[in-house]
Amino acid sequence: MPAWFDHLFAALILGVMPLYSAIEGKQYLDSLERTGRVRGYLTTMAFQWTQTLVLLGAWLWFARDWSSLGLGFQAGVGFWVVLALVVVLVAQQLWQLRRAHHDGAFRERVRPQVEPVRAMVPTDRRERRWFDALSWTAGVCEEIVYRGFVIWYLGTWMPTWAALLVGSIAFGLLHMYEGPKAAGQIVGIALVFGGLYLASGSLWIPMVAHAVLDMLQVRSAMALLGPGPGANAMGAGELEGASPAEGSAGPLQLSGQPDA
Secondary structure, three states, X not given: OOOHHHHHHHHHHHHHHHHHHHHHHHHXXXXXXXXXXXXXXXXXXXXXXXXXXXXXXXXHHOOOOHHHHOOXXXXXXXXXXXXXXXXXXXXXXXXXXXXXXXXXXXXXXXXXXXXXXXHHOOOOHHHHHHHHHHHHHHHHHHXXXXXXXXXXXXXXXXXXXXXXXXXXXXXXXXXXXXXXXXXXXXHHHHHHHHHHHHHHOOOHHHHHHHHHHHHHHHHHHHHHOOOOOOOOOOOOOOOOOOOOXXXXXXXXXXXXXXXX
């Protein structure tokens, strides 16, 4: 059963942080232009790791089963099915990346969708490397907090599917600064990751998938707002600033959120 810590932690991540993000998110994006993206990435990483380590410390303090937080391991049928689905998702994102580099019509159609969060996305290799670190931070920390903890916590009072839905909505609200449409799509992304977690029985595949997809998505975004077909690809030279997009499906989930 949840203890006093769990109620406080849930109030923070399900109430305080989404509200703060909705109010201060635009200012956060603006501040990245003034203070620098790398500094913003580092601050977000520090906050997410602190939050996650506090949660893990509480789990250890209360002597809880790690599998209840999604950190067990089950190599059953569900694990292999989920792994196959993730391979398909990664292949799809690689295809989107190729189109972002070489398909002019695709670029023109999708490019306007990435403008709202242009300030968040790397503009050169150095920033991209730090964004990769942020992607892994988000993959580990956000999955543990918003899938592992939230489903465990809310599942005390409601069915698992309802806990997943409520947690996904809170996760979407956390990204409201990207705009209502993007936030709605991020709710869908959260539902997918939650489904991968429940189907596989652990967070290990969703954590890796989350990080890898974030890294591929930001490369697609940089290509979309880069020089265009015929110019040097990201691996061959620096691109101009860009922001995440989800190919033809709309904006992508950003790694991180405004720091509370």
